[in-house]
Amino acid sequence: MPVWQRIYEEINDPDFVLICAAQDTGGEAAAGPIFDAAKATYIQVVDEDHLVSSAFNFVNVPSAAWIDEDGRIVRIDEGTYAKVHELGVGDQSISFGTNVYEGALKDWIANGAQSKHVQSAATVAGNIRNHSNDQQKADAAFCLGNLFRRFGMGAKADHYWQLAADLNPDSVNFIRQNLTLSDEGSAGEQFRAMREEFERTGRDYYRPMDIES
Numbered sequence: 001m002p003v004w005q006r007i008y009e010e011i012n013d014p015d016f017v018l019i020c021a022a023q024d025t026g027g028e029a030a031a032g033p034i035f036d037a038a039k040a041t042y043i044q045v046v047d048e049d050h051l052v053s054s055a056f057n058f059v060n061v062p063s064a065a066w067i068d069e070d071g072r073i074v075r076i077d078e079g080t081y082a083k084v085h086e087l088g089v090g091d092q093s094i095s096f097g098t099n100v101y102e103g104a105l106k107d108w109i110a111n112g113a114q115s116k117h118v119q120s121a122a123t124v125a126g127n128i129r130n131h132s133n134d135q136q137k138a139d140a141a142f143c144l145g146n147l148f149r150r151f152g153m154g155a156k157a158d159h160y161w162q163l164a165a166d167l168n169p170d171s172v173n174f175i176r177q178n179l180t181l182s183d184e185g186s187a188g189e190q191f192r193a194m195r196e197e198f199e200r201t202g203r204d205y206y207r208p209m210d211i212e213s
Contacts, residue, residue, distance in 0.1 A: 001038030003082040007102055008042045015069070016109050018042035023050045023061055025146050025177055049146055053173050054139040057129040060172035060206065066108060066118075074118045075108070076127045077101070079206030100211045117211065127207065138168035172205070 001020070008018050020042060022031035031046045052058070056065060058078065066075040082102045108115040119127070145160035165174050175194060176186040184190065198205045 001034055001040055004042070005038050005040050007082060007105070011106065011109055013109060019045065021045050021047045021052045023047045023053055023173060024180070025149065026180065030180070049143045050173055050177070057131055057135065058173065059129070059170060060176070068113070073124050074113070076119070076124050077209055079209065098209065101209070104211045134167040138164040138171065138174070141167060142174060
């Protein structure tokens with residue numbers, strides 16, 4: 001969040017609107033302090049039911065869509081970190097993120113439709129993962145689980161959360177949301193094991209960006 005606040009201040013363009021949606025079933029209590037710590041002045045919303053991820057079929061955060069002044073999506077990406085991050089130490093350390101996304105964003109803001117980073121409508125459509133019937137059912141089950149959790153009905157909440165995970169096992173959003181309720185949090189041993197499994201099986205954790213360094 002502090003990185004995006006810096007970028008937002010550097011751009012300093014009244015025609016540029018940055019909207020950050022925190023996907024967290026913990027709501028304001030969980031996400032609010034993170035925004036507060038960053039002293040964020042851009043628009044902040046808390047998406048308890050992961051509706052943004054459902055709409056774009058994002059499998060993990062951070063992901064982003066660029067929307068132009070006519071309301072058209074002109075670029076969509078996954079893994080939209082604003083810098084390279086290092087997590088952990090020694091053999092347990094992992095590196096993630098990219099240092100190219102910030103420059104691409106600034107180029108689009110400066111050059112608009114002429115930016116080389118604007119994608120065609122066909123590319124944008126192709127970068128939105130298709131929803132299978134099971135994935136749509138998983139999104140509904142996830143929302144039901146959240147509803148039951150808010151009303152203190154833990155057993156039913158767990159049932160529907162597990163159903164969501166079973167129907168869409170590749171949704172890292174679901175996996176990491178569950179981990180936030182564990183003692184280790186969303187970036188602990190289970191998270192690292194999941195990343196290693198993705199790498200071992202040759203699967204993309206995020207869809208690769210078509211931005212050159």
